Amino acid sequence: MSRRRIGFWYRLAAAIAKPPLVVLFKRDWRGMEHIPVDGGFITAVNHNSYLDPLSYGHFQYNTGRVPRLLAKAGLFRTPFVGMMLRGTGQIPVYRETTNALDAFRAAVDAIERGECVAFYPEGTLTRDPEMWPMGGKTGAARVALMTRAPVIPVAQWGANLAMPPYATDKRLQLFPRKTLQVQAGPPVDLSRFYDREPTPDVLREATEVIMLAITEQLADVRGLPAPAVLYDHRKARAELRRKIEREGPK
Numbered sequence: 001m002s003r004r005r006i007g008f009w010y011r012l013a014a015a016i017a018k019p020p021l022v023v024l025f026k027r028d029w030r031g032m033e034h035i036p037v038d039g040g041f042i043t044a045v046n047h048n049s050y051l052d053p054l055s056y057g058h059f060q061y062n063t064g065r066v067p068r069l070l071a072k073a074g075l076f077r078t079p080f081v082g083m084m085l086r087g088t089g090q091i092p093v094y095r096e097t098t099n100a101l102d103a104f105r106a107a108v109d110a111i112e113r114g115e116c117v118a119f120y121p122e123g124t125l126t127r128d129p130e131m132w133p134m135g136g137k138t139g140a141a142r143v144a145l146m147t148r149a150p151v152i153p154v155a156q157w158g159a160n161l162a163m164p165p166y167a168t169d170k171r172l173q174l175f176p177r178k179t180l181q182v183q184a185g186p187p188v189d190l191s192r193f194y195d196r197e198p199t200p201d202v203l204r205e206a207t208e209v210i211m212l213a214i215t216e217q218l219a220d221v222r223g224l225p226a227p228a229v230l231y232d233h234r235k236a237r238a239e240l241r242r243k244i245e246r247e248g249p250k
Contacts, residue, residue, distance in 0.1 A: 009087030010066050021058050024174055025158070031184035031217075034152055035063040040111035041150040043067060043184070044140050044210050046133045046218055047120040049159035051172075056156055059182040060118070067118035068110050070103050070139075091117070104139065111147045119143075121211060125165040128231035133215050135230045141190075141206035145198050150187040151210060155217035157181045185217045 035041075045056050053069065060067045066088075073092040076082040085092075091110070093103045107117045121136030128134055144151045158180040162173050193206045211230055219226035 006061075006064075006066050007088075009084065009089075010061070013084055013088055014061055017054055018058060018061075021054060021180070024177070025055075025162070026177055026179040027058075028158075028179050028181040029059050029062070030182070030221075031154075032059075032063050034184045034186050035060075035065055035116075036150055036152075037065075038114065039149075040114045040147065041065075041116055041152060041187075042111065042140060042144055042147075043116060043118045043152045043154050044121050044136075044188075044214055045118060045154040046126065046156060046214050047122050047124065048126050048131050048156070049163045049165055050125070051163040052156050052159040055159040055180040056118070056154060056182060058180070059154075059156075059184075060116070065116045067116045068107075069118045070107065070120070104143065107139075107143045108147055111143065111149045117143070121207060121214075126231070127233040127236070130227070131160060132227050132231060133211055133218065135232050136207045136211045138200075138203040138207045141193075141203050141210060142198060144190055144210075145193055145203075145206060148194060151190060151213075153185045153188055153210065153213035153217050155183050155185075155214055155221050157218065157221050181221050183217050183221050185213060188213045 043060065045052075049055075057067070057069075068089050068091055070091045070093050071085060073094045076085050076092050089110075091103050091106045107119075110117050119140035121140045122134045123137045126132065126134050140151065143149075158178050162178045163170075164173075188210050190206055190209065193202055196202050208230065212226075215226045215230065
């Protein structure tokens with residue numbers, strides 16, 4: 001299948017977003033050769049700042065293969081943002097509603113049309129204290145196993161330095177000038193899962209393979225060893241509650 005045309009709305013979004021990104025940030029982009037030239041594929045991206053969709057989006061736009069991101073449905077109700085999201089073909093995610101499967105179907109349809117669909121498998125900003133990716137949700141793995149489309153792991157770093165997640169001070173920290181680092185890796189090998197029934201266990205296992213591939217790319221970007229185990233926020237909260245129950249409030 002041929003590339004999806006970038007189109008008016010994506011070009012408009014780029015015309016608005018790229019100039020401040022170019023002026024305010026330096027860029028370190030690697031691995032564009034791993035982005036497929038044609039055909040449908042998935043990118044799986046770590047999430048460590050509210051700013052990183054712009055950082056990743058800039059990188060991906062410059063490959064010529066514009067992404068369709070899965071975004072919270074509430075964003076589509078914001079007047080200008082919603083207009084841009086709809087115009088660029090982004091996919092609304094309705095969590096815990098009767099429309100929850102619509103995003104899954106839209107992602108599969110887009111890939112079958114030869115487009116790129118971008119997933120943030122963590123589902124939210126990372127809670128890992130060291131800013132590594134957390135364990136992911138299974139949506140990207142489910143779509144990957146159903147379509148057998150290539151899954152490209154993408155790691156990014158730098159947006160979190162300008163806009164740290166969960167910071168009490170929401171102002172951009174632009175100085176000194178930050179470098180937005182984005183690195184795409186080779187496709188994740190999920191072939192061993194293709195002929196297996198997509199049970200919850202299989203989907204979790206495939207998801208872990210995807211998340212570890214993203215983490216390996218981020219380790220290369222940061223120049224640090226990757227953690228041996230992905231951070232589990234639910235487990236960490238449960239352990240904290242048990243500790244408080246044992247020791248009592250300080």
